[in-house]
Amino acid sequence: EIVMTQSPATLSVSPGERATLSCRASQSVSSNLAWYQQKPGQAPRLLIYGASTRATGIPARFSGSGSGTEFTLTISSLQSEDFAVYYCQQYNNWPPGRTFGQGTKVEIK
Amino acid sequence: QLQLQESGPGLVKPSETLSLTCTVSGGSISSSSYYWGWIRQPPGKGLEWIGSIYYSGSTYYNPSLKSRVTISVDTSKNQFSLKLSSVTAADTAVYYCARRVVVVVAATPGAFDIWGQGTMVTVSS
Numbered sequence: 035e036i037v038m039t040q041s042p043a044t045l046s047v048s049p050g051e052r053a054t055l056s057c058r059a060s061q062s063v064s065s066n067l068a069w070y071q072q073k074p075g076q077a078p079r080l081l082i083y084g085a086s087t088r089a090t091g092i093p094a095r096f097s098g099s100g101s102g103t104e105f106t107l108t109i110s111s112l113q114s115e116d117f118a119v120y121y122c123q124q125y126n127n128w129p130p131g132r133t134f135g136q137g138t139k140v141e142i143k
Numbered sequence: 144q145l146q147l148q149e150s151g152p153g154l155v156k157p158s159e160t161l162s163l164t165c166t167v168s169g170g171s172i173s174s175s176s177y178y179w180g181w182i183r184q185p186p187g188k189g190l191e192w193i194g195s196i197y198y199s200g201s202t203y204y205n206p207s208l209k210s211r212v213t214i215s216v217d218t219s220k221n222q223f224s225l226k227l228s229s230v231t232a233a234d235t236a237v238y239y240c241a242r243r244v245v246v247v248v249a250a251t252p253g254a255f256d257i258w259g260q261g262t263m264v265t266v267s268s
Binding site for chain 1: 190256258
């Protein structure tokens with residue numbers, strides 16, 4: 035079973051600054067990785083799929099990179115609406131067990 | 144605009160079966176381009192994938208829940224459903240239904256691109 039590990043658990047960033055979130059897979063997932071944003075009381079929203087492709091309507095300040103076991107979500111200039119929890123998800127191995135990472139909370143510094 | 148809406152009891156007794164339905168509107172559940180799935184989130188915790196289904200009825204389940212989970216599809220009603228048996232307090236969570244894009248190369252479920260708003264289910268006597 036592939037395990038997805040996100041770091042850090044919490045990231046404190048000032049508005050306008052850059053945020054870099056990491057997601058590591060215990061074995062290769064190729065580029066079959068997605069990133070989601072979740073705000074309190076809301077369903078998750080798809081940001082990135084295929085490791086680096088932005089979903090429809092997602093601002094260009096969100097970018098994804100990586101392949102294999104190491105992935106990064108970068109928010110180039112944090113806006114107030116970006117403070118949320120971010121999850122990575124692998125969909126390479128079937129059936130997956132713990133397909134989602136445990137999440138990274140991006141909070142205001 | 145495709146939308147998903149979960150429905151079902153908000154309170155289930157321990158040892159009973161949790162039953163939820165997801166109604167798809169604004170599009171067809173019978174599209175060959177998508178799977179449909181259930182995900183849950185215990186209060187204050189992360190996301191857990193439960194299972195996914197194709198319109199043909201093919202299913203994939205989380206191995207940790209497989210013995211208790213049944214997901215089915217009703218294309219005539221544009222709905223899919225979740226049944227989770229022998230529930231305990233550990234099954235208390237917000238349950239989401241979501242659409243999954245098919246990964247074309249592998250013909251397997253990919254990312255969840257559209258989500259329902261979620262429904263809270265509490266397991267308690």
